[in-house]
Amino acid sequence: QVQLQESGPGLVKTSETLSLTCGVSGYSIGRGAYWAWIRRAPGKGLEWIGSIYHTGSTYYNPSLESRLKITIDTSKNQFSLNLSSVTAADTAVYYCSRGDPFDYWGQGTLVTVSS
Amino acid sequence: DIQLTQSPSFLSASVGDRVTITCRASEDISSYLAWYQQKPGKVPKFLIYAASTVQSGVPSRFSGSGSGTEFTLTVSSLQPEDFATYYCQQLSNYPYSFGQGTTLDIK
Numbered sequence: 001q002v003q004l005q006e007s008g009p010g011l012v013k014t015s016e017t018l019s020l021t022c023g024v025s026g027y028s029i030g031r032g033a034y035w036a037w038i039r040r041a042p043g044k045g046l047e048w049i050g051s052i053y054h055t056g057s058t059y060y061n062p063s064l065e066s067r068l069k070i071t072i073d074t075s076k077n078q079f080s081l082n083l084s085s086v087t088a089a090d091t092a093v094y095y096c097s098r099g100d101p102f103d104y105w106g107q108g109t110l111v112t113v114s115s
Numbered sequence: 116d117i118q119l120t121q122s123p124s125f126l127s128a129s130v131g132d133r134v135t136i137t138c139r140a141s142e143d144i145s146s147y148l149a150w151y152q153q154k155p156g157k158v159p160k161f162l163i164y165a166a167s168t169v170q171s172g173v174p175s176r177f178s179g180s181g182s183g184t185e186f187t188l189t190v191s192s193l194q195p196e197d198f199a200t201y202y203c204q205q206l207s208n209y210p211y212s213f214g215q216g217t218t219l220d221i222k
Contacts, residue, residue, distance in 0.1 A: 046159065046202050048211040059209045062116070095158065101149035101206055103170070105158045
């Protein structure tokens with residue numbers, strides 16, 4: 001059974017960098033597949049943040065691209081999200097998922113951006 | 116970028132009802148469409164891919180149809196556990212996008 005688990009700080013200060021990692025078990029990410037980050041802000045719907053292929057090729061939401069970096073570490077079977085210069089608008093539950101489509105999801109982690 | 120518009124945004128229905136949610140794409144996405152269900156405080160659940168293929172383990176009362184720019188998700192006989200928010204998502208082109216969601220609640 002494929003399982004994903006997000007980890008990282010639950011509170012980030014305004015203008016700093018949000019960093020999350022998604023650990024994957026039950027599937028070797030080096031085998032293939034796309035891996036994605038998705039978020040849901042309070043009172044809003046799901047928003048695709050970006051995806052990474054096992055080779056390292058990345059695909060980003062243009063609205064976040066200038067602040068976004070997604071990386072993959074096949075040796076640790078995990079992938080990561082870095083979102084810089086965060087504001088309150090980045091407060092959301094962040095999910096990692098196996099794409100395409102998104103068949104397995106992590107439990108989600110709430111990240112609050114506050115000064 | 117491809118925009119997805121779901122209708123209605125809110126839907127009240129009763130147990131046993133048949134309900135249909137529509138998802139319209141701003142351009143032709145062939146059958147590159149998926150549907151998800153999300154309950155409050157829970158993780159989204161993957162329901163349907165390729166517009167009409169029901170994911171393993173999903174009850175047969177869920178079905179999807181459509182291609183091109185218009186798609187539907189139908190629940191043939193609503194059960195209490197089906198009251199949730201439903202999202203469509205296009206996988207035709209990056210950037211991927213979701214519809215705004217349809218909240219289905221109990222009448």
